[in-house]
Each structure stands twice: as structure tokens, then as C-alpha cells.
Amino acid sequence: MLNGLRHLAIMSVVVLSGTLTVSVPLPAAANSLTPQQAVDQGVAAAAEDGVHQHVALVDRSTGALVASSGGDTQVISESIVKLFTVAYYLVKYDGTLPSAMAADLHEMIVHSDDRIESEYWTTAAVPAMAARYGLAHTANGAKTGPHDWGWEYITADDEATFLYKASKDPIVGSFLMDAMANVASVGSDGFDQDFGFNSLSGDHGSKQGWTDRNTSAAINIHSVGWTDKYFGAILETSDSPQYDAMRADSTATADLIDGLRSASDLAAARRASLAQAEALTAAIRTAITGRIAQLHTATIDVLTAAGLLD
Template sequence: MKIVRRLGALLSGSAAVVMMSGAAAASPASAAVDLPDGMTASYVVFDRATGATTARDEHKQYRSASVVKLFIALDYLESHGPDYVIPPEDLALLEPMLRSSDDDAASVLWVRDGWEQIVVRMAAQLGLVDTAPPAARGKWGYTAISAADVVTTYQYILTQADPKYRDFIMGNLHQATKCGSDGFDQSFGIRGALPAPWAYKQGWSGFGAAPAPGEECVEGEVQAVPDTREVRAANAAIDRENARSATMADPDIDLTSRAMHTTGTVGAYDEKIVVVLTLEPTTLSWQDSAGRITDLTAAVYATDPGQD
């Protein structure tokens, strides 16, 4: 069943964040989109102009994979203030992290800016109800998130954050590259299914450190962080931390299935926020998983009241 809500109070000020969480908390009925066999999925399509919402299992927790990079970037900006001029060496981290999902950049900023405290600060500031840091603080991709909380995050960036932060984050997401810096093709989901213009931040986990032969992203733009002393030091610190905390329990989320997420906005003025979080069997290839989430994203978007 399609869910349509009028959330006019959402559209400005602090009510934007509070009301999105409240709307999600009402546990609306699921949208009528069939899932492929073996897929677990949650999604939200939120029309910022009308308040219309289509959702399914929006409070279910998933491991974030690279979606946590939204928190890392926002926390960096908030901690320095709107008058801070980002130095070139930090731009060389933030831009590839947002555009090409660079993991080394995320690791540097994660270690430098407080590890799991980044997530603690962002969850408190944005009023996120399902987001939690990883128990093993070296595993930033094991941060727990939900579709509802990711929508709230985009709403905060678009309506509450300082305009300089909004322009920086969304400007980079509007320039997201076809290829991730690790060689995976990140044009699935929003980019592959929905009409441009879009801005997107993808996430994936469980597919290995590099694409399987024949699945490499080709003929696509990409940005990557060079191998620097700070990159090596951050990765070494994370390796030490992961070895020390190997027996710690993570949040009650699936860490075994392959995760693939697509999040972002659609429209010249970011009119619609789209978040689709999925888990897939480990037997599925990258290409199969990418095809399935792209088809699901198209189907979910087609149920949006604004598409009628």
C-alpha cells in the first residue's frame, strides 16, 4: 500500500528533523513493492515540497558501509565552523571521500576526529533514533543506520546545517563519480534508475577489497586519495584497534550478508530524498546485486505519490 502523508511542518527549521523522525516512528504500512528472492530491504522516498512519503521498514538497522561518510564529512564541517577555510590537504580527503567513496580518506578523518565519537556527536545533534557507533571503533563501516535516520540526515544538511556545509556536501554529491576509488562501479541505485539531476552517496560491504575480474568499473571518472604518511598511519591505527577489539560485540545488525545501499536526492533543487538499504546473499555477484537494487530503486520511486 502506498503511503502518502502531508508533513508541511517539515519544510523549514528544526521541525524538519524532528517531524521526519516522528513520521517514521508512526510505523506506516509497507509500500507495495515486491522484493527479489533473498533480499532484505528498507526504503524511504520523501518529497520535501509536499511532505509525501513512501516507506518500508524505515527503522530497521543496517551496517552503514560507506554511508557513514556523510557523518564524517558533516562532523568535520560542524567542528571547524562556517568561517573555516578548508586547507588543500583536507579538500584532498573530503572530496574523494564524498564523490568516489574513498576509504583511505574516511579512515584518516575517522581517526583524526575522534573515531566512534563522530557518530555519537552526529546522532545526538541530528536526533537520530536508530544510529549507533560500532562497538569495535576501528570498523567505521559497522556503524548502525536506518533509512529513516539517513533521510533525517539529508533533511538536516538541506534545511538546518549552515548553507556553507549544505553547499559543500551536496555540491560534492552532485559530482559523485561513476567509479569508486576502489574500482567498484557505484552507478547503481539512484544514478542507474532515476532521472538526473541527482546527488548520491552509496555504500557497499562484503564484496571484497576489489571487484572480481570482469566486474571492474571502466570508462568512468574517479577521485582517489594518494598514499601519504597520514593515510598509512591512520590505517595502521585502525588495524591495531581492530586486532585489540576483535572479540567485542557489534550492534545487533547483519554483518554477514552483502550490503548495498543507495542514498541521496533527485531534482535540481534536491526535491526528493531517496534512501534504499539492502542486504543480499553472499552467493550473488556485484553485478547481480547492483542490478537488483537499481530495479528496486526504480520501483520504489514509481510508487512515490509525486510520480502519479
């Protein structure tokens, strides 16, 4: 008889335990990539096409470098150097350019006009701007000369940093950002500029660079610019001409960047997820504590009814 009553008491615990449920929302799954994940995904996809991407992102609100892949690798600048030329003259004229020069330099960015760059080019531009903005790996190249530009050395990290610092520069920022925000879809030489950051909608700006067409050598396709959250650089090299593939890969990476949440939004999402997890833990702890109390009471009742307890 005693064994049967003990079995009944144990069964009451099992039955009550089986009814425990906790109705607390689980932490929401992440609905976006981190900046580094987006960059890595773009770089990996480009590599499948034989395209080497060097990418960096800087948070527009803080200036912090938040993602980089090959970001310290020096590559040939191509027409990206025109940004330094514009910044150089803006500094030289303390932000107030002669009207003719202002029109020329704005046009040079919008349509990447080589004739205008050749007219204003000076080998002093890149070293001066690298020093002004602390760009450790940006410099004139071995082939740079008084009449030969586009061979300068740049990196993705430096370019993203340059855009952030130039945007905050009261002498440079307004003019340069306006020109980049109005880059045309076709360059002055007929080259399709509708790729990378220039392919985006909404808040964006860009400067594109490319190796002249009709070459059999290694080529470069670059896009630097911004989204509503990040300044970025997508610098591409390839061992053989494949302009269409490189433009498409640049655009794919820019799209990934454009879809990112800001660093502050990501931090807020992580905090919310942690809070949900803590709430779930607390709810489970409370439910278990309550259920244990019920089980204890039920067990006492069973044992008392059986005469095993007074």
C-alpha cells in the first residue's frame, strides 16, 4: 500500500511538471548583415569572377573604420585621383575658387573629364592631401609625373577615411560632396559610370575610376562614395580586361553596403536581443519556481491524505 501511495505522489509531480509552459517571445533573428559580413560577402563573390576587391567602410556619423578587406593594399588610383586635385585647389584658394576653375573642377568630377584633370594636374596634390587628412598609404606612384597622372597609390581604407574627413572639412566638404552627389551615368569618354556607389538611389554620391578601354593588360575599376550610413571604397583589380563583370561585382558589393543598418542600429538590435533573452530567462525561472511550489503542495496533500503525514 505504501509503495502505491509513493508512486501516486511521484506521478503527481510528473503530471504537473509536464504542463509547464512559458509564453515569452524568443529573441528575433538578425535581419541584416554586419558591415564586415557584407564586405566579406561582396569580396568573395567578386573573387569567383577572378576580380580582386579591396573594400573599406567608415561610419558616417563617427568616422570609425567599421569594415575592411584588403583595405591597406595599395592599388593604382586611375581617376580617383581627381578627388585629391579638387581638394588641393579648394585648400589653395581657401574654399573660394575662381568661377571658371570651380565650373571646371565640378565638371571634372561629374563626368570624370580627363582633359580638365590634365589641365589642373600637379604632383603636389596627392602628397599635400595625404598629409592634410593623415592618409598613410596614399602617395604619388613610380610613374607619376608633371604630365602623367592616374598612377598614384591609394588604398580602400585611406579612401573611405578621406571621404569622411573631407566631408567634415569646411573648406573642401561642401563643394566636393555636391560634385560627387551629381556624378553622371556616363563619363566624358563614353564610359558607363552606372556602377558601384553611383548605381544606388537615395542618399549617395560617388567618384568612379577605370583603366582606359582597349587594353590587353591588367585593369582597375574603382568606385568610392557613400550611402546614408557609410563612406566606402570598392577598389577592383583584374589580371585581364573584364569591364562588365567588374562593374557588376562593384554594384553587387555596393548593394550589400546600401542594405546595411547603421552601427548604432545594430548595437540597439543587439541590446534588444539581449534584453529579450534576459526576459526569457527570468520568466522561465519564475515559472519553474511557481511550479515547484505547486508540486510541493500537491505532494504534501497526497501524502497527508494517505496518512503518511500529519
